[in-house]
Amino acid sequence: MPARSTVSTMRRQWFQAAAVLACGLLALPVLAQGDAAWPNRPVRVIVPFPASGATDLVARVIAQRVSQELGQQLVIDNRPGAGGTIGAAEAAKAVADGYTLLFTTSSTHAISPHLMPKLAYKADKDFSPIVHTADAASVLLITPSLPVKSVQELIAHAKAHPGKLNYATSGNGTIVHLNTAAFAAQAGIQLTHVPYKGTGQSITDLAAGQVHLLFDAIPTGMPHVASGRLRALAVTGDKRSTLAPNLPTVAESGLPGYSSVTWFGVYGPAGMKPELVGKINQAFNQALQNPEVIASLAKQGVEPAKAQTPAQFAAMVQADSARWAKVIKDNRITLE
Numbered sequence: 001m002p003a004r005s006t007v008s009t010m011r012r013q014w015f016q017a018a019a020v021l022a023c024g025l026l027a028l029p030v031l032a033q034g035d036a037a038w039p040n041r042p043v044r045v046i047v048p049f050p051a052s053g054a055t056d057l058v059a060r061v062i063a064q065r066v067s068q069e070l071g072q073q074l075v076i077d078n079r080p081g082a083g084g085t086i087g088a089a090e091a092a093k094a095v096a097d098g099y100t101l102l103f104t105t106s107s108t109h110a111i112s113p114h115l116m117p118k119l120a121y122k123a124d125k126d127f128s129p130i131v132h133t134a135d136a137a138s139v140l141l142i143t144p145s146l147p148v149k150s151v152q153e154l155i156a157h158a159k160a161h162p163g164k165l166n167y168a169t170s171g172n173g174t175i176v177h178l179n180t181a182a183f184a185a186q187a188g189i190q191l192t193h194v195p196y197k198g199t200g201q202s203i204t205d206l207a208a209g210q211v212h213l214l215f216d217a218i219p220t221g222m223p224h225v226a227s228g229r230l231r232a233l234a235v236t237g238d239k240r241s242t243l244a245p246n247l248p249t250v251a252e253s254g255l256p257g258y259s260s261v262t263w264f265g266v267y268g269p270a271g272m273k274p275e276l277v278g279k280i281n282q283a284f285n286q287a288l289q290n291p292e293v294i295a296s297l298a299k300q301g302v303e304p305a306k307a308q309t310p311a312q313f314a315a316m317v318q319a320d321s322a323r324w325a326k327v328i329k330d331n332r333i334t335l336e
Helices: 004-036 054-070 082-092 106-115 151-160 175-187 200-208 218-226 274-287 291-298 310-330
Strands: 043-047 074-078 100-105 127-142 165-169 191-195 213-217 231-235 261-269 302-304
Touching: 043 054, 043 082, 054 074, 054 100, 054 127, 054 261, 054 274, 054 291, 082 100, 082 106, 082 261, 100 106, 100 127, 106 175, 106 261, 106 310, 127 151, 127 175, 127 218, 127 274, 127 310, 151 175, 151 231, 165 175, 165 200, 175 191, 175 213, 175 310, 200 213, 200 218, 213 218, 218 231, 261 274, 261 310, 274 310, 291 302
Parallel strands: 043 074, 043 100, 165 191, 165 213
Antiparallel strands: 100 261, 127 213, 127 231, 127 261, 127 302
């Protein structure tokens, strides 16, 4: 027979193993309940752009409705800098429990990765794609002194005067820059780039004829068209904008196949559970169907995205990223 001390030791080991197993089994339903209870406290939503900017305003409109849907506050936390990449990097490092989300645009996930090789995150690996929320098209503006009234006439004029037309942008590597580079490449025309620090001064110079064309946000550009300072030729989306219903798209007015929008979307850190991602996706898609949200976004020239799964959102971003990678490479675009 084994010694008494040996029996005691074996009993202790058996009880310890049983206790560990019991704790493990008890932990399983607790984890499941934790996911099911999300959110049971406020959710932080990082917006990697300045307060009162376009992305911030869109995020707040949508977040307010999602808060109502969930019965828990979504708190906007602006973390601007480096084209949105500082806030995006912070979101990538957060705990993947659904209590830190990133509300961002094509800038951080489809454009910056091709302009900033030393990013502090990998757009395709360090995030959990959750939901595509909205899209914003731009408007093609020209100086009234330019003797053209359509996209076709603009292209013909540019071909007749290669390199003589200047286009303004809000800086190297911005969506405005990429929109124009893609437009020129598809149209087969040569334009001269004049980068500005934002669009304020560029609007003034465009009105004065110092530069000839600019792709601008519809809400900021159209008031200058209404006042007669500028002329609008087309919008860049797949369909006409509710803010400028009389303007054709670039595609239907002389450049078939051209389309460009800035998309807005929500990510979480990599490693989020599919069930949790699905729950957040559903909450945002529901909020985007609300008439008040749709009306508020329309005033900003933004249209809610059609309901998509996280996988569809990821595929859309991948295609958009590949497109801008080609534009950046073909036109040798850098941030300098």
